[in-house]
Amino acid sequence: MNNTEAQTSIVQRSEFGKRLKASMDLYGPLCVGIDPHRKLLAKWGYNVDAQGAELFAMRMLQAAQGRAAAVKFQMPMFERYGSKGFAALERALFAARQMGVITIVDCLRGGLPTTVSALADAYLKPDAPMLADAITLLPYYGFRSLTNLVGDALENGRGVFIASVTSNTEGISLQSAIRQRGDFPGQTVAYGVAHAAQNFNDGVEGMGSVGLIIGATIGQWMKTSGVDPSVFTGPILSPGYGWQGAEAKDLKTVFKGTKGNVLVTVSRSISSKGPEISDLAMATESIALDVRQALYEAMEENDKEGVPEPPTHTDNDGHDPALSAANLADGHPPVSTPSTPHQLHPQQVTQHQSYNRFLISDPNRRSRII
Ligand SMILES: O=C(O)c1cc(=O)[nH]c(=O)n1[C@@H]1O[C@H](COP(=O)(O)O)[C@@H](O)[C@H]1O
Incomplete structure (x- = not known):
């Protein structure tokens, strides 16, 4: 762990994760994407402009x-x-804060450390003009280019989501590339990102504040990516459900064995039902139920089988990226993997049980979230 990570206390590192988890326990694992597509503005009868x-x-x-x-x-x-x-x-962010809604700004930015650090002033510090609870980031200048910015987010009780395995199929060609040098030689790019993000979450009780983006559409590529979502303890933002083609069964496959830390983000499958708020609300409720059920079954799946499957994929070089995730070149043990694979970490058990309890204790779930 470097200086910035060490300087950020566990309390600071916990804060965003705690708030988000509390909200997910209350309302379920759905994030509503607010994407004002020009076509939708026209369809809703609005001018195609800032207003x-x-x-x-x-x-x-x-x-x-x-x-x-x-x-x-x-x-x-x-x-x-x-x-x-x-x-x-x-103004929209201000309104969301007044309404007590947790906000993520999808700015998907990356860059040299000095440059990208300016984003903390824009989004993460208390007097930031566009104060958000979390922002999305791109790690392709190298994960360390983001370290100071992530530190700023955590010091201010905020979070980040870092792209690891994106929902577009083209992304996997870059994200599954094997790192030649640096921290994780021989591992995939996506794996290095996931591991570096997990370092910030280690030691945090419950869900951490440094999240990943893992698309729901990438089922067939999951093993190629070298990333195992079931051992990641930060929040996972998952786009791709609905409009981009991912279904409940994809959530179950990709997020098998996760412990209530997956936040599915859905935009057009909701906004296309507008502009009436009652229609938007109905679509939100129905999708919220579906993704909650799918992710619940994904957790159950792991209960039945005990552990995530051992990886079997071998790429063209005979390299097994998923397997190598458990044999890190830097000598560290695999991230947050329970010491015996059949046992969950106590904190994972707690997360799992609380999520489980909520679902089971509420047979008439639809009325609960109206
Ligand atoms: O950063 C993102 O949120 C993102 C990452 C990714 O890998 N794929 C992806 O679709 N997104 C975003 O997630 C949202 C998905 O929107 P819908 O496909 O309309 O549900 C859009 O805002 C995308 O830009």
Whole structure:
């Protein structure tokens, strides 16, 4: 662990994860994506401009409040309107804070450490103009380029989601590439990202605050990616359900054995039902139920089988990226893997049980989240 990580206390590192987990326990594992597509603005009868995007965002927020654990704003779809777009996003974030809704700004940014650190002033520090609970980041300048920014997020009780295995199939060609040098030689790019993110979550009781992005669409590539979501203890933001083609069965496959830390983000499958708030609310509730059930079954699946399957994939070089995840070149044990594979870490058991209890104790779940 480097200086920045060491300086950030466990309490600070826990804060965003705790808040998000509490919200997921209450409302289920759905994040409503607020993506003001131009086509949708026109369909909803709004002008295709910053004001239209803001009105769209406010409606989506109302539909999400009390029905989903969080919302995610698609920043480029505000940024396209310049300063007016930024102002619209600022107001929408302010409204979300007033409504007590957890916010993620999907800015998907990366860069050199000094440059990217400026994002903390924009989104993460208490007086940030676009204060959000978390932002999304790209690690392709190297994970260490993000370290100071992640430290800033944690010091301020905020979180980040770092792209690991994205929902577009093209992404896997880069993300499954084998690292030639640096921290995890011989491992996939996606694996290195997941491991580095997990370092920030180690030692945190419950769900950590440094999350990953893992697409729900990538079932067939999961082993190639070298990432095992079931041993990751931060939040996992998963796009791809619905509009991009992923279904409940994909959530069950990709997130088999996870312990209540997967947050499925859905945008167009909800917003396409607008503009009436009652229709948006109904779509949100119905999708919330479906993803909750699928993720519950994904957890159950692991209960039946005890452990994630041992990896079997071998790539063209005879290298087994998934297997090598358990034999790290840097000499560390695999991230948060229980010491005996058949036992869950006590904290994982607690997370699992609380999630389980909520689902089981509430047979009439639909009424619970209305
Ligand atoms: O960063 C993201 O949120 C993201 C990562 C990824 O791998 N795939 C992906 O679709 N997303 C975003 O997730 C949202 C998915 O929207 P829908 O496909 O409409 O549900 C969009 O805002 C995407 O930009």
